[in-house]
Amino acid sequence: MKTNWKIMTRVMLLGVGLATSSVASAEDTQNMGAAVFNGKGELMRPEGFRQWVFLGAPLTPNGLNNGSAGFPEFHHVYVNPDAFAVYERTGVFPDGTVIAKELVLLKHGKYKDGSYDAPSGRGYFADKPNGMDVMVKDSKRFKATNNWGFFNFGHHAPPYSEASAAAPAASCAACHTANAEKDMMFTQFYPILK
Numbered sequence: 001m002k003t004n005w006k007i008m009t010r011v012m013l014l015g016v017g018l019a020t021s022s023v024a025s026a027e028d029t030q031n032m033g034a035a036v037f038n039g040k041g042e043l044m045r046p047e048g049f050r051q052w053v054f055l056g057a058p059l060t061p062n063g064l065n066n067g068s069a070g071f072p073e074f075h076h077v078y079v080n081p082d083a084f085a086v087y088e089r090t091g092v093f094p095d096g097t098v099i100a101k102e103l104v105l106l107k108h109g110k111y112k113d114g115s116y117d118a119p120s121g122r123g124y125f126a127d128k129p130n131g132m133d134v135m136v137k138d139s140k141r142f143k144a145t146n147n148w149g150f151f152n153f154g155h156h157a158p159p160y161s162e163a164s165a166a167a168p169a170a171s172c173a174a175c176h177t178a179n180a181e182k183d184m185m186f187t188q189f190y191p192i193l194k
């Protein structure tokens, strides 16, 4: 029988195509938490950030801020795992670093300072999610704000906004530039980034 080279070549190309697409999907899973922008250049709300690396939970309760803290909740902060791995190796946040900060309300106790009695003692304990802010490092896109874009997805109970436009420098970047210890990040408050 005569070999049909045309068909053989097609089958081989199909094989290469399948192999390439399976490699691409393996890369996708490694790239967990990569920033996704829509056609308007807005950041899409990160999915699955609770599976990322947990950096810490700063807390600025009303009870310690004359009853009116700007962010009276726990600030649960996460970083995408690939970026964390590079940071651990090099001490540098690579382009593609995404930091998600979810605000989490405190459980209300009987005390004026907002504290609560738990079997472990009196203190502050987490209740429900109540807002989300995100930072993305991209030295091309966000050159004007020290290589980081800042995004607010709402300060309220979920669902948060689907997408968010980068905030003006004065709303976010300025304070981080002035006060954050390393590359716009408050590394001074996260021992695992030391």
Ligand code: HEC
Pocket: 058, 059, 060, 075, 077, 099, 100, 101, 133, 134, 135, 150, 151, 152, 167, 171, 172, 173, 175, 176, 180, 184, 185, 186, 187, 189
């Ligand atoms: C007045 C200063 C100030 C402003 C304005 C500000 N931040 Fe922050 N931000 C902080 C401080 C201090 C921390 C770390 C301690 C904490 O969470 O209380 C922080 C933490 C963060 C974190 C976690 C990573 C880190 O660096 O600790 C993200 C994400 C973040 N801010 C996003 C934003 C966004 C988005 C805006 C604007 C909508 C914003 N911030 C405005 C002071 C500020």
